[in-house]
Amino acid sequence: MKTNDYLGEVDPLTLKKINEVLSNVFDPEIPVLSIIDLGILRNIKWENGILVVEITPTYNGCPAMNVIEWNIQAALGEAGIEHFKIKTILDPAWTTDWMSEQGKIKLQEYGIAPPQTKARIRKMFDSEESIICPRCLSNQTRLVSEYGSTACKSMYQCKACLEPFDYFKCH
């Protein structure tokens, strides 16, 4: 792949290559998930010789987003792409429904239970039940706290193996 492609015509292979570069940008708080696994990367395209990378925040105040943006800049720079801009889009709002299947497997192996259903607004006093323990795979678990160490996670405990674990909640 020639690196000066960005100056010329849109080459689908170039985008494929860039996609590969960006698949190595990981969430700093959950370093097994790439921005592609998370569904943060929405689109990449060329506009008048400038690469436009569209990303969407998971949660409005998520501090990982700044770091992710720096890491995208570093990755693109390292790949020899000089002219690019990172654009944040908010609508449609990010949802865990966009998380890749591969990402869910990686999360589970990392010890965080992946989101288990489609995102929806829950009724009052309704919490997510029968979350599968990422360690022993039992579904006999209980919610400890709906809110956890980061905006995207809840805390659960497994009644079978007694281990506490994080659950990446549906959003």
Added chain:
Amino acid sequence: MMDKKHLLEFLLIHADTGNIIGHRLGEWCGHGPVLEQDLAMTNFALDHLGRARLLYQYAGEIDGNSKTEDDLAFLRFEYEYKNLLLAEFANTDFAFTVARQFFLDSYYMDLLEGLTNSTDQRIAQIATKSLKETSYHYKWSSEWLIRLGDGTEISHAKMQTAVNEIWEFTGEFFIPVESEIILANEGVVPSLELLKPKWKRRVEEIFSEATISIPNREYQQSGGKAGHHTEKLGYILADMQYMQRAFPGLNW
């Protein structure tokens, strides 16, 4: 073409409200009644702060004086802040925090919903993103209002006292300032008067389940949106703005 100052004012009302309520909720960090609720409140604090940033960034762009989000958040005087008065109230106790949050969340549920149809695309996008977060804040504050209101004699009394104390600061939600009237005519923001019946229904529904009575005082305080604040705001700003004033331009 609508005057930019109206849009700027509207953005600051909600950016400042997010900033200040975010700060208040953040004050619970390490002080929550139980760890789980400490985490919940600080999670919400972050959501509000994130929303405030999006609004400040937009405000900075249209302001035209190359103001950054940090300038707007940290380098304005008290009378330049336009947040809703309710946001600046001290945390007092957990019941008070729940009541304050419930009133704000129930307001933002319908306001943000209305803003998703804004003729200003940027506002519509910020509203779409924020509504998702307000929905679970609203779930949390409604649940706690019911738990405490319909709980023990003591929790009920504390919840009712909190509601009584801040009731007169909810009227401001629906009393539009000039900018809001002009923007409503342009379709940029929903008409605040039209949101009131919806909000009232939410309050009645949750209060009835919580066995909390709606105070029957008529008088409503306003002024936050015009920069007239309670004495509490100055203390928050002194705290929040300390670093920027001591070390101008500090970045972290």
